[in-house]
Amino acid sequence: MDLVHELGIVLLDAWGSADGITEHEYRPSYTFRLSLRDRYAMPALLRHAQKKGAKQVGIMVPNTGWGRSNAKAAQRYQERESAPKILKPVWYNWGEKNMLRHYRVLLSAGVDAVILVANDIEGSRLVHQLAAIDGDEMLPIISHWGVTGGKMVEKSGAMLHKLDFSVVQTFSLFTADPQIRNRVMSRARRLLDIQGIEDVESPVGFGHAYDLIHILARAVNIAGTTNRAKVRDALEQVRDYRGLTGSYARPFSPESHDALKQEQVFMARYREDGVIVPLSLGRK
Structure with a gap:
């Protein structure tokens, strides 16, 4: 700058x-x-978690300027809104191999949903590693848009479509x-x-x-x-x-x-063929 x-x-x-x-x-x-902007994205992510019935939400953020921007956005949201309750962020570093350990920290804390701030490398690692846990431990993953900038679908494999995985977006060619x-x-x-x-x-x-x-x-x-x-x-x-x-x-x-x-700003999902579609369009 x-x-x-x-x-x-x-x-x-x-x-x-x-x-x-x-x-x-x-x-x-x-x-x-x-x-x-993160000050737009984080409220959308948290409102979506609340819409899914989450009372407590955990946030996984990278130890970068982007991660800190999102942590601040979450703090601002919590100062205005009492629900959902946002736990203290769990921080990870770019290039980490074991993303599941951070997820387990949030799971042990009793969260109902996980806000994921990640790019496709760490995001796909987490998705892959979630295959090792029991079905009742699979929480909704509500993701920032960084995962959509690379090869998230190819790197994640079939496990991505077994999760309740949604991602924030700002534009869709479908609409x-x-x-x-x-x-x-x-x-x-x-x-x-x-x-x-x-x-x-x-x-x-x-x-x-x-x-x-x-x-x-x-x-x-x-x-x-x-x-x-x-x-x-x-x-x-x-x-x-x-x-x-x-x-x-x-x-x-x-x-x-x-x-x-x-x-x-709106929420979207990956179709079975890997195409990103707004949740408002249903299962098209």
Whole structure:
């Protein structure tokens, strides 16, 4: 972050939820995000746990800036809401081989559901290792979106579909505006050999990046130059952008460099074929 602002480099975040990416002291800010935020994700995860009947929830978080951002988001939520009760986070390190031991700590504490903050490597390890426990010890796993950025389905195997596993998302091609979706997918077939929406492995990254680049293009046109400082200023002037992930009257302003809103966040699941679909669509 220091270097970004020292050099005046416009940083566009299409897939990064740590709150500190846009919540910082640098003015003017050169960081712009069209992506999930942890302060949006954690409430969605915890509300979903409560909807599933969980009274006590355990959280597994990595010992990283992302993990600390989520721990703070959970603390903020607990300060406002009394339910579900959130136990003290269990911390793990990137690259850990034994993820099950952290799960067992939460299980022994009597939690009813586990909030998992992980990428696909550690997430798939946990799923694999859960095959070693009894069926009545398998709790709902309510996951942050990091697991969807890699090869979670291939690495997890059949065990993934034996679990009650859900994941937070911000965008789905299944529910996107059909007119815009069809136009984008037509180009994706021609340029990227993506035949259908089921072939887009990481839909949130796909959608966010598409819209961010179009907003950037509008800003460059407004600025009339690629000078970084002028493009930065122009990004705050873009108006009425109707994109793949949604419509944005003003994606960015001097007060907010986060285009995405809380109401765009929802829970999803992996289908048997590995495709991510919103829970609101049922078992389609």
